[in-house]
């Protein structure tokens with residue numbers, strides 16, 4: 001899977017099979033997370049990997065009863081290490097940079113999971129005090145994201161994305177940044193039409209999947225760590 005497939009096709013998943021996840025794959029996710037950028041390379045994060053049923057259930061309750069959190073075989077709680085965050089950058093480090101650092105780590109972890117055939121969901125709606133109590137976190141750790149991880153039969157539809165053209169200015173605010181790509185429809189088409197880059201990329205991916213059809217190598221149900229290593233080195 002290339003990086004763009006990974007970015008475009010990752011989906012938040014809210015139902016999980018009970019199949020266990022190899023710890024080594026969780027290790028790949030965590031190792032990837034530590035490659036996220038962080039302010040001055042602070043690496044002001046800590047991860048709690050939860051596998052015990054009772055603790056997962058308590059986390060689901062603390063996450064405003066989002067039951068799917070407990071359904072996943074593994075739940076990773078991403079925490080800010082406030083001490084590490086404030087050491088060099090004081091208040092701004094603790095209240096601002098640390099949020100961005102841990103968000104980057106969470107995102108990279110989720111992309112790595114997707115590349116491994118695992119499903120995740122970023123859960124941000126939870127009672128921080130309750131989560132801290134459940135996980136027996138020391139004062140310096142602030143939980144910021146709960147990420148259930150597992151396998152799923154669900155293929156969620158992609159929620160609509162606002163075209164970036166509507167969300168971007170060029171040079172100064174409000175000046176439109178329109179990037180249209182000229183596409184000739186089919187071999188015989190003579191007329192060029194203009195498509196937004198995003199739509200064009202989606203079309204390419206759709207076409208690639210259609211063309212591959214049955215020729216696509218049948219994915220094993222689970223990507224094993226050994227198979228992951230083989231792909232990594234081939």
Ligand SMILES: Cc1cc2nc3c(=O)[nH]c(=O)nc-3n(C[C@H](O)[C@H](O)[C@H](O)COP(=O)(O)O)c2cc1C
Pocket residue numbers: 010011012013014066121122123124125126156158159
């Ligand atoms: C900071 C943050 C908090 C979120 N909290 C929740 C949550 O509590 N529960 C949930 O089901 N999804 C949560 N999500 C997932 C979003 O709903 C989801 O990313 C969004 O709908 C887009 O869908 P996609 O991830 O499939 O692209 C959260 C996402 C982020 C970034």
